[in-house]
Each structure stands twice: as C-alpha cells, then as structure tokens.
Amino acid sequence: MxxxxxxxxxxxxxxxxxxxxxxxxxxxxxxxxxxxxxxxxxxxxxxxxxxxxxxxxxxxxxxxxxxxxxxxxxxxxxxxxxxxxxxxxxxxxxxxxxxxxxxxxxxxxxxxxxxxxxxxxxxxxxxxxxxxxxxxxxxxxxxxxxxxxxxxxxxxxxRREISSLDRLAVRAEARQHFGLDPDRPTLLVTGGSQGARRINQAVAGAARDLAAAGIQVLHAAGRVDEVAIDPLPDGPPYVIRSFIDRMDLAYAAADLIVCRSGANTVTEVAAVGLPAAFVPLPHGNGEQALNAHPVVQAGGGLLIDDAALTSTWVDNVVVPLITDLPRLDAMSSAASDLVRxxxxxxxxxxxxxxxxxx
Structure with a gap:
C-alpha cells in the first residue's frame, strides 16, 4: 500500500x-x-x-x-x-x-x-x-x-518512546543526561518548538526564588537570549537549552512542567503522568485552553492565563507545588488515565x- x-x-x-x-x-x-x-x-x-x-x-x-x-x-x-x-x-x-x-x-x-x-x-x-x-x-x-x-x-x-515511557524507571538516567542533580525537585520549562517569551521571562525572573527553595530547572527556551538568570552561588542547576530533542528524558527528569497547551504537549504530559502548569497561547481561536481542560478538570494540571504568568506567580504557586510530593502524586495519577x-x-x-x- x-x-x-x-x-x-x-x-x-x-x-x-x-x-x-x-x-x-x-x-x-x-x-x-x-x-x-x-x-x-x-x-x-x-x-x-x-x-x-x-x-x-x-x-x-x-x-x-x-x-x-x-x-x-x-x-x-x-x-x-x-x-x-x-x-x-x-x-x-x-x-x-x-x-x-x-x-x-x-x-x-x-x-x-x-x-x-x-x-x-x-x-x-x-x-x-x-x-x-x-x-x-x-x-x-x-x-x-x-x-x-x-x-x-x-x-x-x-511517539513510542513517550507513550511507553516509565518516568520513574529512567529518572536517574534522565537527570544525568541533562547534568542535573539526581535528588533535587526538578522543574521542566518549555514554550514549544519555537519557545514562548512570556514563559521564558517569567520563569527566568524567578530563578533565585526557585534556587532558594532547592529546585533545579531544565529550560527549553527556543531563544536562549530571552532567558537571563541571576543564579545563586553554589545553587541548584539551571540548565538552558534552545531545543531538547530527547523529550522522553526531559519528561522523566521532571517533577512538574510549565508549558503551552498545544494538543501534542497536553497529550504527551498526560500520557506519562507529568503534572503540568498549562499556559495557553493567548491568540488563535482558544483551542489551547480547551486542549488542557480535560487534564485540568481531572486534577492533573493547572491553567494560568498568559497575561497572569509572572515571576511572582512562579514563586507563589510553582515553588510550593513542586515541593508537595503527595499533591504531585495525585496529579500524576489523575492525568495518566485520561488519554489513549x-x-x-x-x-x-x-x-x-x-x-x-x-
């Protein structure tokens, strides 16, 4: 055929x-x-x-x-x-x-x-x-x-490497692959294949607060020039990449992701049970917010408007969430059964x- x-x-x-x-x-x-x-x-x-x-x-x-x-x-x-x-x-x-x-x-x-x-x-x-x-x-x-x-x-x-991914089984390998600490809470940040200025600047602006809480970051920025961080001396790693081609390992390394809510991203993070803070693209026909709704309604993710995503929001919401292991486990379970x-x-x-x- x-x-x-x-x-x-x-x-x-x-x-x-x-x-x-x-x-x-x-x-x-x-x-x-x-x-x-x-x-x-x-x-x-x-x-x-x-x-x-x-x-x-x-x-x-x-x-x-x-x-x-x-x-x-x-x-x-x-x-x-x-x-x-x-x-x-x-x-x-x-x-x-x-x-x-x-x-x-x-x-x-x-x-x-x-x-x-x-x-x-x-x-x-x-x-x-x-x-x-x-x-x-x-x-x-x-x-x-x-x-x-x-x-x-x-x-x-x-992709099969994502649909069949066991995050916990390859976590140590994944964190080593990106030069991350094996035991620290890990935040994955991505604005999609071309990056997202709002996400880049909001998370980068909270770099010191994240580091002070012991949180390491893996940031796929699209444009690395949009990620200017002021790291703490001897603080946790903040790894910046323009693009990550091994997203299976990125998902495995992470405890939480801040991301856009394109259909592909929503499906992948739900399939692997990765708790998410979705930031829908602010223009278009509203499809990105609707893409995320099933996961959010089930308790597997949060939804934050693009205009409301600030460094202060990252400090007030992301920091306490990523250090709350029982809540992360509950979000992971809620997301993983939603998608085919x-x-x-x-x-x-x-x-x-x-x-x-x-």
Missing part, C-alpha cells in the same frame, strides 16, 4: 504524522510525506527516514485583508504542484493532519477520487480540517468532543482500512 501523509509547519502537525508513519512503516506501507519549505518537517521527516515532497505554502489569513485576495491564485499553484506529486506517487490513500499543506492535499484527493483520512489534533478544529471533513467519512479526532463532521475519537498519535496511548495504531488502522476499501 502507498500512503501520502500531509502535514507540517509546527510540531503540532509534524509529531503525530511521524508517530503514525512509524506504525505504517512497520506494516510495510510505502510512505511519502507532503510538506512546505518553511516548517519543521524539512528537518524532522528526512531524519526519520521518510521521503518528503515540498509544495509552496499557502497561509490562510484569519482576517479580511489584502492577503485574503491573493489566496486563490496561490492555492491554485500549490494544488497543481500537489497534483503532480500525487500523480507520480500514486497513493492508495491520503491522510492530512491539518495546516497549510493539507488543504491542497484534500482538494487533490477529492478531484482524483482517492480515499481521504483527516486527523484533527486540537479540541477546536482548524479551517483546513473543516474543509477536509466535508470530503470524507474517515475523520479522526484527538479529543472526544471535537465538533468536526464525521469525527471519530481515536486520540493523538505520539495507542492512537498511533488506531489511526494507522483507519488509514489502511480506507486504502484497502478503494
């Missing part, structure tokens, strides 16, 4: 694509991925050993402006390029994960009458997948209540069934 997987731009689209591709490859499926030159897929997909075809990006503006008038001509060019790739690859099924690159893939699938599978990563569906869901009955969602036509809850595919860890297998089965029925 030949499958074309369309998705890219951010980790929110690329990560579930790669997790699904790994399962399909194990089953002998011939995989081609479709992306644009601007996204993470340019690096991550070839590194995973999959073929990558590139088409020009066609951003869909959220507001009525001059860019909106240019969308049709740009889209026509990208659809033409996508059609040429599809005619050459001849996939039995196309699966899109949303974002810019999925729209031309959905349109070509419809024109060529190729079976289409749509996967929506967020609790609130994006424009691309609302379109794709009109063309197929094979629609998978990451959250049970996502309002998407034909939606079937399968969960969000995540086998979504990669479920989505792969949906894709193969759609292709086999052609």
């Amino acid at each position: 030949r499958v074309l997987l369309a998705g890219g731009g951010t980790a929110g689209h690329t990560s579930p694509l790669l997790a699904t591709a790994a399962v399909l490859a194990e089953d002998g499926v011939d995989i081609t991925c479709l992306g644009t030159p601007r996204g993470l897929e340019v690096t991550l997909i070839p590194a995973a050993g999959h073929r990558l075809e590139l088409v020009p990006p066609v951003p869909l503006p959220r507001r009525l402006n001059g860019d909106l008038a240019r969308v049709p001509s740009r889209l026509r060019a990208t659809v033409k390029a996508t059609g040429e790739i599809v005619d050459r690859v001849r996939p039995d099924v196309i699966c899109g994960f949303g974002g810019y690159v999925s729209v031309p893939a959905y349109l070509v699938a419809r024109r060529r009458k190729i079976p289409l599978v749509v996967h929506e990563g967020n609790a609130v569906p994006g424009i691309a997948n609302k379109l794709g869901a009109r063309f197929t009955e094979h629609v998978a969602t990451s959250f049970p209540d996502t309002p998407l036509r034909h939606g079937q809850y399968v969960g969000l595919p995540i 860890r086998d979504a990669d297998q479920r989505l792969a089965e949906m894709i193969m069934a759609a292709g086999a029925a052609r």
Whole structure:
C-alpha cells in the first residue's frame, strides 16, 4: 500500500504524522510525506527516514485583508504542484493532519477520487480540517468532543518512546543526561518548538526564588537570549537549552512542567503522568485552553492565563507545588488515565482500512 501523509509547519502537525508513519512503516506501507519549505518537517521527516515532497505554502489569513485576495491564485499553484506529486506517487490513500499543506492535499484527493483520512489534533478544529471533513467519512479526532463532521475519537498519535515511557524507571538516567542533580525537585520549562517569551521571562525572573527553595530547572527556551538568570552561588542547576530533542528524558527528569497547551504537549504530559502548569497561547481561536481542560478538570494540571504568568506567580504557586510530593502524586495519577496511548495504531488502522476499501 502507498500512503501520502500531509502535514507540517509546527510540531503540532509534524509529531503525530511521524508517530503514525512509524506504525505504517512497520506494516510495510510505502510512505511519502507532503510538506512546505518553511516548517519543521524539512528537518524532522528526512531524519526519520521518510521521503518528503515540498509544495509552496499557502497561509490562510484569519482576517479580511489584502492577503485574503491573493489566496486563490496561490492555492491554485500549490494544488497543481500537489497534483503532480500525487500523480507520480500514486497513493492508495491520503491522510492530512491539518495546516497549510493539507488543504491542497484534500482538494487533490477529492478531484482524483482517492480515499481521504483527516486527523484533527486540537479540541477546536482548524479551517483546513473543516474543509477536509466535508470530503470524507474517515475523520479522526484527538479529543472526544471535537465538533468536526464525521469525527471519530481515536486520540493523538505520539511517539513510542513517550507513550511507553516509565518516568520513574529512567529518572536517574534522565537527570544525568541533562547534568542535573539526581535528588533535587526538578522543574521542566518549555514554550514549544519555537519557545514562548512570556514563559521564558517569567520563569527566568524567578530563578533565585526557585534556587532558594532547592529546585533545579531544565529550560527549553527556543531563544536562549530571552532567558537571563541571576543564579545563586553554589545553587541548584539551571540548565538552558534552545531545543531538547530527547523529550522522553526531559519528561522523566521532571517533577512538574510549565508549558503551552498545544494538543501534542497536553497529550504527551498526560500520557506519562507529568503534572503540568498549562499556559495557553493567548491568540488563535482558544483551542489551547480547551486542549488542557480535560487534564485540568481531572486534577492533573493547572491553567494560568498568559497575561497572569509572572515571576511572582512562579514563586507563589510553582515553588510550593513542586515541593508537595503527595499533591504531585495525585496529579500524576489523575492525568495518566485520561488519554489513549495507542492512537498511533488506531489511526494507522483507519488509514489502511480506507486504502484497502478503494
């Protein structure tokens, strides 16, 4: 079977694509991925050993402006390029994960009458997948209540090294990997693949308070120039990285995470039972807050508005929480039973069934 997987731009689209591709490859499926030159897929997909075809990006503006008038001509060019790739690859099924690159893939699938599978990563569906869901009955969602036509809850595919992670079993190895103390309370901080200025500055500004409480920090900043700390002499480690490629070990090293609430992050931290303080992105259509709600409502995390995240909040809330082991244990238990860890297998089965029925 030949499958074309369309998705890219951010980790929110690329990560579930790669997790699904790994399962399909194990089953002998011939995989081609479709992306644009601007996204993470340019690096991550070839590194995973999959073929990558590139088409020009066609951003869909959220507001009525001059860019909106240019969308049709740009889209026509990208659809033409996508059609040429599809005619050459001849996939039995196309699966899109949303974002810019999925729209031309959905349109070509419809024109060529190729079976289409749509996967929506967020609790609130994006424009691309609302379109794709009109063309197929094979629609998978990451959250049970996502309002998407034909939606079937399968969960969000995540990497095997994370879905199978036993945090406690590899904690010592993980802390050694990052140069952390083996026994101190450990805070993991990340704003996603591109960082988050608000998170970077709020946590860095509380570095002395964290150190005074004996808390060490592993901080994936995206931009390290946004993290200026004033460490205590001989205080706990404060490790700053621009990017962490071994997030499985980062999760294992941590007792608590401060992070955005993209669907991928929410699913991963819940799956491994890592207590979280979620800071939703302040713009968009509100999907990040909705992504985090199930975990927060179950008691596995906290929700803090971006504007309210300050160094004082870190001192008043994070410091007492990360040193409260019974509460952390309760949060971990509450989170770990919420999400499906086998979504990669479920989505792969949906894709193969759609292709086999052609």
